[in-house]
Amino acid sequence: MIIQNPLSDPLSDVLALSGLRAACSVRLQAGGDWALRFQPIELKFNVVRRGACWLRVRDRPARRLRAGDCFVVSRTPFILSSTADMQAINASEVFAESGSSAIYGVGNDVELLGGSVSLSSPGAADLLEWLPPVIIIEASASGASSFAWLLDELDREWQSAQAGAYAMCNDLLRLIFVHALRHHIVTADLAELAxxxxxxxxxxxxxxxxxxxxxxxxxxxxxxxxxxxxxxxxxxxxxxxxxxxxxxxxxxxxxxxxxxxxxxxxxxxxxxxxxxxxxxxxxxxxxxxxxxxxxxxxxxxxxxxxxxx
CATH class of the missing domain: 1.10.10.60 (Homeodomain-like)
Structure with a gap:
């Protein structure tokens, strides 16, 4: 079998030079009244797997997220909460002891999967500069079926306890981030894209x-x-x-x-x-x-x- 090299793809080229890799994968279950503040160093990705919550990013209106909605936040503090105006505590306190999985509040009204995507190369600065503070992909958006498949796979791998499951989760997170970036290119105003x-x-x-x-x-x-x-x-x-x-x-x-x-x-x-x-x-x-x-x-x-x- 002869496998030909694909045509040059500028976005893939830039991502390759950026050293894209998933830094960690996490799961959060929360219930009752709760609010957590996250401070991503580079890129933070999350998907709402069950229930609903509010996303607050500075200088932007609070956004209601529902099951299947995904978002990527670039180097910007944000809050996830049960209501749109609740005071938050630092998420690092909740994950300090539990590591990659945490339960917060009373009950399990909402569940999120996510992680941090790292761009390790010095050349990543350009890509980070061109990204908006937050990219949101609603479950009903065009191409949502691809997201749904990746998210289902992410959920299955997380719960499987099979050999290599953690590595699979990180690879799936990378794919989800690239899908989010492609969605942004297709849907954003041209003035926002550089x-x-x-x-x-x-x-x-x-x-x-x-x-x-x-x-x-x-x-x-x-x-x-x-x-x-x-x-x-x-x-x-x-x-x-x-x-x-x-x-x-x-x-x-x-x-x-x-x-x-x-x-x-x-x-x-x-x-x-x-x-x-x-x-x-x-x-x-x-x-x-x-x-x-x-x-x-x-x-x-x-x-x-x-x-x-």
Missing amino acids: WLGGLREPAIANVMRAVHSAPAHSWKLAEMAAIACMSRSGFAALFKTRVGQTPVEYATRWRMQVAASRLCNGVDTVATVADSLGYLSDAAFGVAFKRVHGQSPGQYRRHHCSRNL
């Missing part, structure tokens, strides 16, 4: 795929416009509107994100990375790298990559 908005414009998406598939290529405006089948001026204006950067800026930034990832792999030298990305000299590579990252390649590796080596 570069992700380019994925909704076929001509722009084609160019982004080409750029991601050939980071070592020194992309010119004319050839990118040709891929989009547009004039240079029309393409440049549309790209800047959708992505927030000029086409050449985007191509250069992606090239340097790939460079940063390769610098952190602990194997390649600066010269090797420079050569792999089409630079004829280390000096030229260093200038381009510093323009994007604010540090020389060597400084970047010492300051950002040691934890990953």
